[in-house]
Amino acid sequence: AQRVTQPEKLLSVFKGAPVELKCNYSYSGSPELFWYVQYSRQRLQLLLRHISRESIKGFTADLNKGETSFHLKKPFAQEEDSAMYYCALSGQSTRLGGGADGLTFGKGTHLIIQP
Template sequence: AQRVTQPEKLLSVFKGAPVELKCNYSYSGSPELFWYVQYSRQRLQLLLRHISRESIKGFTADLNKGETSFHLKKPFAQEEDSAMYYCALSCLAGIGSSNTGKLIFGQGTTLQVKP
């Protein structure tokens, strides 16, 4: 079954500390992985996707197919990074099917960056 696991509900760090938000997935096909972020009272928005290999707001994420992980990292956390972070997987509807774009989300991790 397709699944995304974010083991930490809350991650609390001090400003300037490194951050790693964990994400593991379960999917037998070729995954498309995303990190979405939701700042307080704002909508879900894309932070980054593995296929573009970008660094956004200092965050990076590397797809590790061997470990089925897509952890989100930032070397020096800022207070404005405090938000809810969701890892999401886009996958095929079924064997031989096309990708309809369905996103499967993890539980989300609240990142709290303290001053």
């Protein structure tokens, strides 16, 4: 079974400080990992996917297969970064022809950036 763990329910840091949101996963194959962000009462938005190795809004995340982690980092937090952050995993499809069987999400981390 696949599982995503975000150990911190709440993370509070000061503006300008570095941020690291932790994500660990359990999956026997080669997963696709994602970070989604949800600003107050809005829809989830894709922030990062590991395969693209992009930096969005100053955030980066590196997949560490040895530690089964996909931590999200930003060197200098900004107040507009306050939001819920979800780590998610997509496993290999069980169906012929592939496709996506749905994402497994962590429980989320509420990031608060204090002025």
